Amino acid sequence: MSSPNKDAFRKPNLKAHISTLLREKVCTTISPDVIYLMKQAQAAETSESAREMLNTQIENVRLAEAQKKPVCQSPGFPTVYIKYGGCLKVSDLTEALAEEFVSATNDGFLRPSIVHPLTRKNTGDNSGPGVPNFELDYDPNIDYIDVIVSLKGCGAELGNALRIMTPAQIGQNYAGVKEFVIDTVIKAGGKPCPPFAIGIGIGGQMDICAKLSRRAVSTRKWTDRHPEPELAALEDELMDKINQLGIGPGGIGGQTTALAVKIGLAYTHTAICPVAINFYCWVARRNGLRLYPDGRTEYLFTEEAN
């Protein structure tokens, strides 16, 4: 490994990398693992109208990249997941990110969509208290920084659900949890821009299961497998059931309803089983960058081998 570059984690250098990440890898395209799944779904889909919808959606991504336009008019709500060690002054990165969101908005990469929740007054540049939302993870054992930017659509957010279940409600083979998921998906129907992915947070308390659900679907590759076999099997079973529901791309029928189901789990108290369900639309504007202290960088979501 080459020697550390003392400027690698300072604001000017971070700013340049973040600008490329946000404009070229997030706003104007979708995550490479998701485009892979969209193409797989298109090849497998038997409904003609559903295949036509998937065609249009894939074509839209191609056009956005070619024309350097936002791939979707709605930038959703931005969350940035940051993992860092001891070598970063965190404000260098969070300030650079907040400034870049405003600058990219002024350049037409994001529609100004952030408002006061009660008065509905638009700030005009996607800034505001709590925006972007930063999720910081300190790990003293790493010398690199991971920055994952996720613009999660809010039509998808309207379908989300959370329930503090009791031990009795979990059911045989977790049937109660599965039914809650399936019910939520049927109620959401075409609203979260299917084919979507869902994150399921299980455990902790209310806020923890909600955060787990968001993190699972926002930071995991949609093509990965859960490392725990029992949870991997649960993800597979729910994927299979959801894709039998016939909701289809755009919600007008077809076999392709979900591209992925991702579970995040924490332990909880003996009295409860909190479960949160979090939709992520197919236009998955997210990618991540790993920055090393010697100045090297790599993208965290890359092309899948077909």
Next chain:
Amino acid sequence: MKEATLKTPITTEQVRDLDIGDIVYLSGTVFTARDMAHLKLKRLLAAGEKLPEEFEGGIIFHAGPVVKKTSDGWQLWVIGPTTSIRMEPYADMVGKMGVKAIVGKGGMAEGTSAALGKYGGIYLLAAPGCGVVHSQAVREVRRVHWLEEFGVPEAIWVLDVEKWGPHVVGMDSKGRSIFKDIATRANSLKKTWFAAVD
């Protein structure tokens, strides 16, 4: 399955002829309207005040664009549908205003089905998440209302479109809804999986 091209002003007869699953292309004037625009239209109507546009025979698009300001006015950059169900509380008002086509995503509910039947109208599904594709049909931004008050997404943008589509008729004037049919079938299937739980 039929295919139709509708040009504004659209007549009640034209939309009554369409069924769920039909394909529609649109030409003419389109008004974007989301939550805040609907709320303000409601308040204006309640107060007996004049609306900023004539909506009879018109098209409402549940959408908020990305626009760029140029020396000749506004350039439409990207536009696509937002989740329509949020506008469900205004279903009857929109029908009464004479709107003949609502374009959005995700579908709407019983109130909209009733209004589409009562006044004559259709709900069209625009491909979700396809803002660049939809923007190609927009010829011009004619004008904008309430921009200062509500900001870019929630303003009413008056657009001139040409052969915009294909859109799928998701809900028709005969009370039928693709979204309702799919949910009914999905719920029946769900009952076979979880019968033991109930």
